Amino acid sequence: MHRSPTAEAEVAQELAEVRPDLVSRYTAELPGARAAVLTRLWRALAFEPLPWITGRVPGGEGLTLRLRGGRRLDGPAADPYATAAYVTAVRLDGTAYDDPARLMTGLGVPHGDGLAAELGHSVASLALSRAGQPANPSKEWPLTEWPVADWEWEQRVVDGHPFHPNCRSRPGFSVAEQLAYGPEHRPLVGLRSVPVPADECLVSGVWPDGMRDGGRLLIPVHPWQAAHVLKRAGEEGPGAHPLMSLRTLALTGEGPHVKTALSTRLTSSVRDISVYSIGLSATLSSFAESLAARTDGLLHFTRTLGAATAGSPDLAAVVRESPQQYAGSGERVVPVAALAGTELPTRAAWLADFTRLALTVGLRLLDLGVALEAHGQNLLVVLSETGAPLRLVYRDLADIRVSPARLARHGVPVPELSGRVVTDDETALRRKLFGALVAGTLAGTAGSGAALGAALETVVRDLPRTPDLVALSGTPVPAKALTLMRLSPGTPGDQWAELPNPLP
Template sequence: MYFPPSPAEEAVAAELASVRPALETAYAGALDGARAAVLTRLWRALAFEPLPWVVGRERGSDGLTLRLAGGGRLDGPPPDAHATGAYVEELLLDGKPHRQAARLMAALGVPHGEEFAAELDGSTASLALSRAGQPASGTDFAPRTTREWEQRVVDGHPYHPNCRSRPGFSVAEQLAYAPEHRPVVELGLVAVRAEECLVTGGWPAELRDGRRILVPVHPWQAEHVLAHERPRSGFAAHPLMALRTLAPVAGGAHVKTALSTRLTSSVRDISGYSIETAAAVSAFAQALSERLDGRLHVTRTLGAATAHSPDLAAVLREPPEVYADAAAGERVLPVAALAWFPPARSAAWRARFARLALSVCLRALELGVALEAHGQNLLVVLSATGVPLRLVYRDLADIRISPARLVRHGLPVPPLSGRLITDDETALRRKLFGSLLTGALGATAGSAGALAEALASAAAAGLPATADTEALLTRGLPTKALTLMRLSPGVPGDQWAELPNPLAER
């Protein structure tokens, strides 16, 4: 059956013909795979999230049927909560086949579905563009640096249907700024009088001009949001997995810039709260890492500045590579890139990595810190032979800190308030488990069965004997209900779903 191109797919093809015609054939060839990848992510959400218009779920040996409000039904294959491959090519809505997530969402006719359908359409088209821009099979494209490993993460978020949604970015801008296309980006500098800025931590001399602070600005932000500003010429940098965080070509601190557009779920500006708390949180995290026997390093925040605007702010962060001994052949990989690291395909390697990640992160949680340890924030230091040795964590903007737990373990409570601080056990466990288990480890394993095997091996080898560990091994696993959140624009904050614990199914 023929499924015609969607509006976004056609729009990207038309612009590609103008700005990069050499990619037209590869883009057309990537569309079917991109459609399946986004549809797979959407099916996971429909199968497991508490969507109010899904009134029943009937599981059979050959698939899953969703009963919809109003009497409709949606049929698909057996869902795997941790599968990262594109295994869903078609879903049947009242018997009619759908192979495009956007058209399926529009056909469901649910509140806010049209808006979400447009995002899914853009995600599918951008994903095909991202895949089209990869080197041809057989090309020597073996990553050598951490930055090159980051740029191997082509498909974006492993579970979010908006894995490659980049509203506001033209095709030319995606090719010019997105990490998977491996460009060099020229950052600008906006000069702001020091008295009009909030600066925490150090701010380097090269980013000062007398009594003015020079704030690095992403070129997309300069053109679309800060049009009234006239940035100075800045410096060249490589975009990292987060797109708005870049590694200067000349080396030195990584630069996290404001990018006021919605990528996956969130608008990527930088809040004043993040700037205010940056130095204190970084100092606190360094003290915490000292209690973890050298198994966890936290990249230091070297400086943070804002012109009292979330649209004009930047954070300077230590590169994770400083925590690897290059002379000994060590290297650092973001966990999201492990799918391209051959040793990580073995069950023994995954078990060893799971034990390292779980033991370190559970110990940190016991002490009072829940890390948002998804595949972008969490990195692993590997030996010259590929053995996982220790972890590196970056981006402290969304961790959670429990004063009660810190006091219980004789640790000083940082001088902080606001959203980073909570003693709520559910919130703390959701923060860690929802990122590490149903994000980093699940995506690395690639299936519920492989994740169960890795978790069981890690547990048998020994994990911290805490209530948190017991909850992790015996209860359902929390995960952000990412699709429900996109369909609930009036509901602030995170919403959650519970996934089956694969250990309970063994």
């Protein structure tokens, strides 16, 4: 087997200095982390439109990829919707590789060396994340102890994105910083506050009084951002619990959630906050409230309380209410991604109920003219005491898509929006919803193509047969080509793959 010890060894060395008690567990978690990342990479190789793959030949229980130049890559049959780490090795021209970073280097494709480095860090960081977990976390439903605070649910997500090979890549973060700021390590983070004169800021909505100092706004800043990007400490800010997105945190004392700028690449994107998104945030929040009224109580949107920027994507923040505001007595609001590793009650029936709820809401809004990016981080589900899915909560409106033509067709007032969120392109609208909801959230919760197909088959026949449902039922399912995007640094925007439709 080929090994790429660099990132793994670097993390082990740093870990020995800051948390020597975790070194043995970290080492034990490395093989599983390699398999988890390799499984995600194999999915990409099997289904994404990578220009150097000239053919895909299934056979028996395996799959052979024909590569440009006459090379071949052999591995197991690929399930684009599987979340278990089922790929432990593949063979490139007869040589076995169990390390995704070494495999990417061996492929010798354009921009592959950069991605190989990211994959190496993804493996090492994933092993670190797993090493810090309780020995035997409860996964059976109902959970032995319900998490009380919303952030506790968020911190149950250990492995990151279920389908992205860069699921745990955190460039620029030392081991000490990962332990101090990674939600899966359950730290309390001391935010920094950078005072900026109010007349030098763009403010959308109402900036909280508690984040003002006379004529200055106190913009919350992630401590990593303060140290590495802004290069200034700022003032001591509030304590907060990091959520699964890392740069969004729940203020202590059941406070609101704060989305901070984090100018580094996590998975695919640099997580700063554009001036554009700050300017639209209040309009989008008000518009979302009007949309919720059209869902018969099945969907809530978390309100944006205030957003501010000092004219730079590196110094900006969004304050929004906690999704827990929408939980009734005995209910819990849970990010869907946090349910992926939980043994849900009567799993097939639960999955069908959740699929029905999610598609009913998502398709209704899409027909009206709004495509949600309803992946497992943005989409939350309100659960009853017995675990039944009751309603949905959606947060972070920055990447939705709005169709003025569809809104007008339904007599819905068109908000004053501009830029990337506005489109009447049906393909773009459907990709936004189906790529996130079906190929992301529902697939990640189902765990396999067979389980996803069974849930969709149960539900789809009962839904209103809109043109969007017809498109979902009869065509390949769109999914972001996440690896292609990382290998195409000169191509802006999203690129897409087409996955086999899981419906029987």
